[in-house]
Amino acid sequence: MTPQRKKVGRRITAGRKASRSPEWDLRLYVAGQTPRSLAAFRNLKRICEEHLQGKYRIEVVDLLENPTLARGDQIFAIPTLVRKLPEPVRKIIGDLSNTERVLVGLDLRARA
Amino acid sequence: MKNASRAILARPARRREIPKCPTGISGLDQIMAGGLPRGRPTLVCGSAGCGKTLLGMEFLIRGAIQFNEPGVCLSFEETAAELIANVASLGFDAQGLVDAGKLIVDYVQIDRSQIEETGEYNLDGLFLRLDHAIQEIGAKRVLLDTVESLFAGLSNELVLRGELRRLFRWLKDKGITAVVTGERGEGTLTRHGLEEYISDCVILLDHRVNNAVFTRRLRVVKYRGSTHGTNDYPFLIDERGISVLPVTSVELRHAALREFVSSGIPGLDEMLQGRGFYRGNSILISGTAGTGKTSVGAHFVKAAVDRKEKALVFAFEESRDQWVRNMQSIGIELEPAVRKGLLRHDASRPTAFGLEMHLVRMHKAIEEFRPDVVVVDPISALAHAGSISEISGMLLRLVDYLKSLGITALFTTMVQGSELEYTDLAISSLVDTWILLRDIESGGERNRGLYVLKSRGMAHSNQIREFALSSKGIRLRQAYLGPEGVLTGSARVVQEARERAAESAKLWEIERRKLQLERKRKALDAQVAALRVEVDAEEAELRQLLAQEGQRLEAARTERAEMAGSRRSEARAGAVQTGPNGGGRKR
Known part of the structure; x- marks a missing residue:
């Protein structure tokens, strides 16, 4: 647990016309800036830009900083992406490298 | 080098056992020679409903209460509220511990329908949650119930296995004593082979149904670096949590007490060297139905409470009130002793519980009440609750337990048929004194006889006594022993x-x-008198004869002298012829 961790609850709101309460509320849980969490964030950003432009908000939660938050969203794997909105809540675990699976997980594509 | 190794071999192995973490669960610490391995994970496995979670929770709760070691439970199956409610039914106030910051229950929900896996991940989230909870309350104990749920929630088994290995390693490094539960698998201890990762200590829980009676068992399969009991130990879950029943003193180390306790029946004491039973011994009273076994037991109890000792009666056939009332009919008043707290009854139907449950209940009652004497009436009733080998095993444990506490125990048992000197339960070798009651049928009556079959360490009577029950209790009479055998009752009269x-x-x-x-x-x-008279008469006659003869002789002599005188005068006067009869002969 190195003290250099920062960007607690980074909030990235994409798209100029993003409203106060965007249609898609996503939260990415990571534990420190590991290559895997950075890759997850990159992959998520790309997918959102491609499919949800202007309708999403990504919040990054670093559990090394805020371990208590892990309980609320029932996080056990890292990284985990939680789709808070639209409901129902969905979870995608892993570095989000498989775009197809992410789209299925986010209900942007029908399950095969 | 050879010498050095020999020296090592020659030196007796120093018993340096690994540090232990007491569970506080009664009996379990005894079996595990002190407790779970401190700072290491212990696997508790068993099939559904065997009590794994409960054992884990009790480990945490007792740790927090008794040993001031806070605990964290990561539950994968039940929510915190459910778990707390479950243990509340066993008398544990888990919520109070949570409020006091001694316990954290964290429910880890893994819902596969909500989860999509893509790419690489690890279980850092879980580690962080656990680490945070441990730090929050300074936990020393952790329960992971049941981590195998992860296998159901996540599909990447390779990742999971690696992460579990890392988790247990991590817990070890932190010096946490952990209980990890696992579901029993087919032919393996756990369904997903957790025993691969947790090899320090493995406890197996099991339950069986024998004769429609449910029995729980516990076995320590493995315990690295420590001695441990290897048997199947029955255990019980009741309103006070888990109790494991160790076979107490298999070593026969109990001290032999030299004190005597009265049987409460003067005649019987007389048969036993005039003093009674040795304190701490086990006494078996066997007999057919209605021979007065319970009455002998009641006398024994009465004698104990009269000495101001505490007596505990386990009755399997009669309720407490019935027992006390029935004994009134033979003049034994036990009610005052009950009121004074010297006498306690524990009445239960033999079929109400399994054998182990009975044994555990008995242990608990004995531990609580600390009696000086115990009566079990009758042990033969337990035959409904288990097989013969199980019962004799149970009784062995009970006898040993009572002996280790120096409690004098009296067991009654019913025997059937003609084989009086044979107990169905094969416990005769366990007891020190065996008294046999028997019916003696004769002359249209059924009377009772009593004799001491054996009594270790004393010169006991070898007689059969008649045994009479009256409103003043039991009286032993010298039975009539004659060429026609033992006579009792009116036949004796x-x-x-x-x-x-x-x-x-x-x-x-x-x-x-x-x-x-x-x-x-x-x-x-x-x-004699007649003879004497006869002899006297003869004598008198003889005397007379003699006298007569004397007279005759005298007369003859005189005559001869006269004749000679006259012959001389004849010769002078002529020749006189002398004939042959002319001599002086008497006739």
Whole structure:
């Protein structure tokens, strides 16, 4: 647990016309800036830009900083992406490298 | 080098056991020689409903209460509220511990339908949650219930296995004593082979149904670096949590007490060297139905409470009130002792629980009440609750347990049929004194007889006594022993009368003989007198004869002298012829 961790609850709101309460509320849980969490964030950003432009908000939660938050969203794997909105809540675990699976997980594509 | 190794071999292995973490669960720490391995994970496995979670929770709760070691439970199956409610039914206030910051229950929900896996991940989230909870309350103990749920929630088994290995390693490094539960698998201890990762200590829980009676068992499969009991130990979950029942003193180390305790029946004490039973011994009273086994037990209890000792009665056939009332009918008043707290009853139907449950209940009652004497009435009733080998195993444990506490125990058992000196439950070798009650049927009556079959360490009576129950209790009588065998009851009375009659007849005979002799003597005297008279008469006659002869001789002499005088005058006067008869012969 190195003290250099920062960007607690980074909030990235994409798209100029993003409203106060965007249609898609996503939260990415990571534990420190590991290559895997950075890759997850990159992959998520790309997918959102491609499919949800202007309708999403990504919040990054670093559990090394805020371990208590892990309980609320029932996080056990890292990284985990939680789709808070639209409901129902969905979870995608892993570095989000498989775009197809992410789209299925986010209900942007029908399950095969 | 050879010498060095020999020196090591020669030195007795120093018993340096690994540090232990007591669970506080009664009996378990005994089996595990102190507790779970401190700072290491222990796997508790078993099939559904065997009590894994409960054991884990009790480990945490007792740790927090008794050993001031806070605990964290990561539950994968039940929510915190459910878990807390479950243990509340066992008398544990988990919520209070949570509020006091001694316990954290964290429910980890893994819902596969909500989860999509893509790419690489690890379980850092879980680690962080656990780490945070441990730090929050300074936990020393952790329960992971059941981590195998992860296998159901996540598909990447490779990742999971690696992460579990890392988790257990991590817990070890933190010095946490952990209980990890696992579901029993087919042919393996756990469904997903957790035993691969947790090899320090493995406890297996099991439950069986025998004769429709449910029995839980516990076994320590493995315990690295420590001695441990290897048997299947029965255990019980009740309103006070888990109790494991170790076979207490298989070593027969109990001290032999030299003190005596009265049986409460004077005649019986008399048969036992005049003093009674040795304190701390086990006594078996066997007999057929209705021979008064319970009454003997009641006398024993009465004697104990009269000495101001505490008595505990386990009754399997009668309720407490019935027991006390029935004993009133033979003049044993036990109610005051009950009121004074000297006597306690524990009545239960043998079929109400499994054998182990009975044993555990008995242990608990004994531990609580700390009696000086214990009566189990009757042990044969337990035959409904298990097989013979199980029962004798149970009784062995009970006898050993009571002996280790120096409690004098009296067991009654019913025997059937003709084989009186044989107990179905094969416990005769376990007991020190065996008293047999038997029916003696004769003369249209059924009477009771009592004898001491064995009594270790004392010269006991070898007699059969008649045993009578009256409103004043048990009385032992000298039974009639004669050529016709043992006579009891009215047969004995008749026999005694008959004997008395025979006795007086004999006296008459002697009297008669005496008289006869007297008569004979008199007759003899008479004869002697008669003979004497006869002899006297003869003597007198003889004397007369002699006298007559004397006179005759005298006369003859005189005559001869006269004749000679006259012949001389004849010769002078002529020749006189002398004939042959002319000599002086008497006729």
